[in-house]
Amino acid sequence: xxxxxxxxxxxxxxxxxxxxxxxxxxxxxxxxxxxxxxxxxxxxxxxxxxxxxxxxxxxxxxxxxxxxxxxxxxxxxxxxxxxxxxxxxxxxxxxxxxxxxxxxxxxxxxxxxxxxxxxxxxxxxxxxxxxxxxxxxxxxxxxxxxxxxxxxxxxxxxxxxxxxxxxxxxxxxxxxxxxxxxxxxxxxxxxxxxxxxxxxxxxxxxxxxxxxxxxxxxxxxxxxxxxxxx
Numbered sequence: 638x639x640x641x642x643x644x645x646x647x648x649x650x651x652x653x654x655x656x657x658x659x660x661x662x663x664x665x666x667x668x669x670x671x672x673x674x675x676x677x678x679x680x681x682x683x684x685x686x687x688x689x690x691x692x693x694x695x696x697x698x699x700x701x702x703x704x705x706x707x708x709x710x711x712x713x714x715x716x717x718x719x720x721x722x723x724x725x726x727x728x729x730x731x732x733x734x735x736x737x738x739x740x741x742x743x744x745x746x747x748x749x750x751x752x753x754x755x756x757x758x759x760x761x762x763x764x765x766x767x768x769x770x771x772x773x774x775x776x777x778x779x780x781x782x783x784x785x786x787x788x789x790x791x792x793x794x795x796x797x798x799x800x801x802x803x804x805x806x807x808x809x810x811x812x813x814x815x816x817x818x819x820x821x822x823x824x825x826x827x828x829x830x831x832x833x834x835x836x837x838x839x840x841x842x843x844x845x846x847x848x849x850x851x852x853x854x855x856x857x858x859x860x861x862x863x864x865x866x867x
Contacts, residue, residue: 650699655687656680656856664705666852670845672698677851678810721858722784729850730776736843737769743836751833756826758819768812775805791862799859806851813844 650658655676658665669676674687684702688695716724744762751757783802786795817823823837823844 650702651685651688651695652683654681654683656852658684658702659852660856662702662706665702666849668698668701668705670848675810677848677855678807680852680856718858718861719788721853722787725850725853725858726780726784729846729853730780732846733772733776733843733850736839737765737772740836740839740843741765741769743832743839747830747833747836750830754826756821761816761819764812764815764819768809768816771805771812772809775802775809778802787858787862795862799863803855803859806855809847809851813847816840816844 655669655674657680659669659676659680666676672693673691674693675682679687682690684698685695687693688698741762744758744765748757748759748762752759778798779802783795783798786798820837820840823841825834825837829837
């Protein structure tokens with residue numbers, strides 16, 4: 638059920654999963670990012686449990702989400718599966734592949750030029766290299782195996798390949814947390830040079846893209862096939 642209806646239509650918002658809310662309520666993802674709630678890898682967690690784990694005010698979160706629902710127009714119909722897959726490949730797979738090598742180059746430069754700075758993100762280029770390698774293999778498996786099977790209707794069963802991709806999404810989420818820890822949540826220190834600031838700006842954009850990418854797969858695309866087998 639869409640969350641873009643009146644308040645009476647979703648009295649149990651606190652018990653809905655983060656993924657369900659993110660899918661049904663445009664604007665919720667921005668609120669979740671601000672609150673640092675993981676709606677992609679942690680999309681099955683209820684709003685109530687997620688708020689408790691972060692010591693957040695649940696009533697405030699519910700109120701903010703209800704205000705979003707009250708002022709939003711009805712959500713657009715979901716993309717058909719082929720269009721959704723194409724969006725994932727072109728908007729996320731291709732963009733990650735283009736942006737990560739440049740981020741690695743910038744990280745190497747910052748680490749070399751500012752090696753004596755107390756806030757230098759030592760090891761960032763190496764971590765980004767691992768991210769690129771693992772993400773490239775992950776995207777290739779989706780494009781060569783999983784997505785073609787989905788375009789054919791998902792038969793024979795693709796439950797296990799989907800589970801494998803979701804497990805890898807958890808690994809990507811761990812990498813994102815490591816990136817944020819290493820870079821002070823992608824905040825450049827005072828007086829940082831243009832390269833350093835450009836690096837962290839690019840990292841922030843990559844992190845948001847990857848979260849949205851995983852969200853679209855975990856909470857929108859994959860359930861269409863898992864549900865059809867149950």
